[in-house]
Amino acid sequence: xxxxDRVSSFVKSFIPDDEGFLGxxxxxxxxxxxxxxxxxAREFIKxxxxxxxxxxxxxxxxxxxxxxxxxxxxISEEAHITTIELDEDRVREATANIKAAGKENQITVLQGDAxxxxxxxxxxxxxxxxxxxxxxxYINYLPDVKxxxxxxxxxxxxxxxxxxxxxxxxxxxEKRNRTIHDRMRxxxxxxxxxxxxxxxxxxxxxxxxxxIKK
Numbered sequence: 240x241x242x243x244d245r246v247s248s249f250v251k252s253f254i255p256d257d258e259g260f261l262g263x264x265x266x267x268x269x270x271x272x273x274x275x276x277x278x279x280a281r282e283f284i285k286x287x288x289x290x291x292x293x294x295x296x297x298x299x300x301x302x303x304x305x306x307x308x309x310x311x312x313x314i315s316e317e318a319h320i321t322t323i324e325l326d327e328d329r330v331r332e333a334t335a336n337i338k339a340a341g342k343e344n345q346i347t348v349l350q351g352d353a354x355x356x357x358x359x360x361x362x363x364x365x366x367x368x369x370x371x372x373x374x375x376x377y378i379n380y381l382p383d384v385k386x387x388x389x390x391x392x393x394x395x396x397x398x399x400x401x402x403x404x405x406x407x408x409x410x411x412x413e414k415r416n417r418t419i420h421d422r423m424r425x426x427x428x429x430x431x432x433x434x435x436x437x438x439x440x441x442x443x444x445x446x447x448x449x450x451i452k453k
Contacts, residue, residue, distance in 0.1 A: 247279070247444075254278045257309070264305050264336055273329070275305045276371070277444035280397055284369065287449070288313040291393055293367035297360065298322035299353045299380055300372030304333030307346045310369070320346045321360070323353045323372075357383035365389065371397040375419040378426040385435060385452060392452045394436075399427060400446030 257265050268275045276284070288310060294317060298307055301324035311320060324330045330350040337346045349356050353372055357380060366389045370377060377396060384394060404420060430438045430450050438450040 251278050254282055260336075260340055261305070261308055261312075264303060264308065268303050268305055273302050274371075274398075275302060276309065276397065280444040280447060281306075281309055283441075283443050283447060284310065284395060285313050287393060287395065288367070291367055293365075293393070294318045295365045296320045296367045296369065297357075297365045297384070297387060298369045298371070299357070299384070300324065300370070301333045301348055302329055304336040304346070304348070306369065306371065307333070307348075308337065308340055308342060311342050311345055316345075318345070321349060321365075322346060323349045323351065323356045325350070325352055325372075354379050354383075357387065360387045362386050363389045366392045368392065368394045369397070370394065374398060374401060375422045378422050378429065381426065381429065388452045390452060394430075394448075394450040394452070396426075396430070396448040396450070398445045399423060399440065399448050400442070402445060 256262060265275060293314060296310060296314070296318065298310075298320060301307060301322040304322070307320050307322045314320075322333070324333060327350060330348055334348050337343055337348065354376060360383070365387050368384050368388055370380060370384065372380070388394065401420070401423060404416065407420070427440065427448065430436055430448055431440065435453055436450045437453060438448055441447045441449065
């Protein structure tokens, strides 16, 4: 029988490893157990960037700057990434990584609670949003992510399946994870029923939702 783990391993066997400094950042993040994009997810996002050709990207969840630096490889020199991170230590590390990579003019790191920082960003300024932060907060980020996104802008929401936990009943999930579970369920319902969005839920990596603002 072909299992999902075997399928995932087979798919990942075709994905090249990051090279150079980006590879070092990824390896260190894995060692330090810092959440970063899974290989299948980053390949999917790469194709979306190449198709969409965004000029203004907003990222919710910088971590150590890996995903912003990865995305910067597939956008034009005129494009810009604004990325938001709550944790001060990670902001410092991300800023150092971005500067070491020579991308400080293309990537801006904003420190703070994304739910508040998003409120300060201009309406309809961005054409691509990557949401990969606290899973229980996706539903709270959504109104402002939609507001700052241009018509036909793209929202990529990562890790929506929570390693399969979101599929389970509320009562099967451990008590400490139930709030996150319920909020993610709510988020998936909202983005698939919102009249302003057209959304597809994909079983790529740990689940990705692709939403287009109508």
